[in-house]
Amino acid sequence: MIFELSILGCSSAIPVRGRYLSSQILNIRQRYFLIDCGEGTQYRMLDFKIPKSKINKIFISHLHGDHIYGLPGLLSSYNIGNRKKSLNIYGPAGLNPFIENMLDYSYNHLGYELKIITVDHQIPSVVYEDDDVKVTSFPLRHRVPAIGYKFEEKSKLKNIIPEKIEEYSLDYNQIRAAKYGNDIVLSSGVVLKNEEVTLPPKHLRSYAYCSDTAYSKSYIPYIKNADLLYHESTYMANMQEKAKMRGHSTTIDAATAAKKANVGKLILGHYSSRYHNLNPLLEEAKSVFENTELGLDGKKYKVELTTDE
Ligand SMILES: [Zn+2]
Structure with a gap:
């Protein structure tokens, strides 16, 4: 009954040594959800032994290149690998023509069914649901339409x-x-x-993904009580002004969101390439929200099952 997040990349805008661009895998009871797909995602799957063939759902937060430029390579590799299973990609308007044109202009005719599901970036909604998992979208505050996602276990197994x-x-x-x-x-x-x-039934585990976004109270209700929250922290607190202007968050913003939403654990990420040593970012966030960890490429974060008290 695994519930585990694996970070594949946590750099913003450009890769730096040891940090690839945004991408992560959430494994809920052996369902593998890919969240964002920055350049190099499939290399990271090889590095960290992620079973690429098990991914059937991809969730895209927004259309900035550092979150989607891994899609062309990944979709093409699936084709060359003779994939037969259908693949669903969820994301904001514009994702469909981006993918269609990319495939057309590179003479790529997929041998598997690709469904691109447009998610309204302004209206929260349940975008995917099966017997065990529910995925809800909610609006973020970025320079372009951006979507946050919450993944929740559904069934109350004893x-x-x-x-x-x-x-x-x-x-x-x-x-x-x-x-x-x-x-x-x-x-x-x-x-x-x-x-x-x-x-009695287990506690139902949940994970929320907020990247990219400036801090806003508006999305707190959607991430309330999540066991794990990944919240972008592109900058340190002394760059608050720039963060706001560019639709990004600081460490303090991320920690404030975690505190207000009463989450179990905060994972920082989407770091600016200016930061090589990330410890000062961690310290800043911890001054507001103690249970914070650095997001790092290859790091895994497990949520254990606990019984309700
Ligand atoms: Zn962005």
């Missing part, structure tokens, strides 16, 4: 009591049934009530 597995020699199917709230019939015919072998 928590099996480990000792009961041994006591009744429960097999895979029985454990699965119990997790979904069913009673269990043992081979002896005895029926175990669900309450006997399970604890």
Whole structure:
């Protein structure tokens, strides 16, 4: 029941040594969601052993090149690799002609179905939903239309009591049934009530992605109580003026958003290339929101399952 974010790139505008452009993978129960696709994304997937073929959904925040220039190479590689599964890409208006023209002018005829779903950058909406996961979009404040995404677990699976597995020699199917709230019939015919072998439902985990954006109270309700928040922090606090002008955030902005939204953990990222040592950025953010970590290429952030108290 994995819920894990892997950062593939966290540099803004241009790559620097060790930091590629925006891209990350969120693995929710073996569903792999790609979020943004900066140049070099597929190289990073190789570096960090991400199973590229398992990605069926891509979420694009906005159309600045540092968030989408990895798409041409990735879509082409899928084609050369004889991909057959359909691929959905979600993003703001303009994404469709960008991709269509790129494919046309480079004589690329895809052998798999590509669906480009335009997401309204002004109206929050559920953009994707299945039995286990819901993805909601919300407006950010950037120089161009930009979308934030929140990924949430949906189903309230119960928590099996480990000792009961041994006591009744429960097999895979029985454990699965119990997790979904069913009673269990043992081979002896005895029926175990669900309450006997399970604890209350797990906490439903969530992740929010805010990049690129200037700080605004307007998106706080959409990221409220997320276990993990990735919030861009392009600049340090002494560049507040420039950040605002360019539709970006500082470390303090990111930490303020994390605090106001009461998130579990803040991950910084989308750093300006001027910063080589990132520790001062971390220290600044921590002065407002203690549970902050640096986003770094190749770093993984897991959210563990916990039972509700
Ligand atoms: Zn941007």
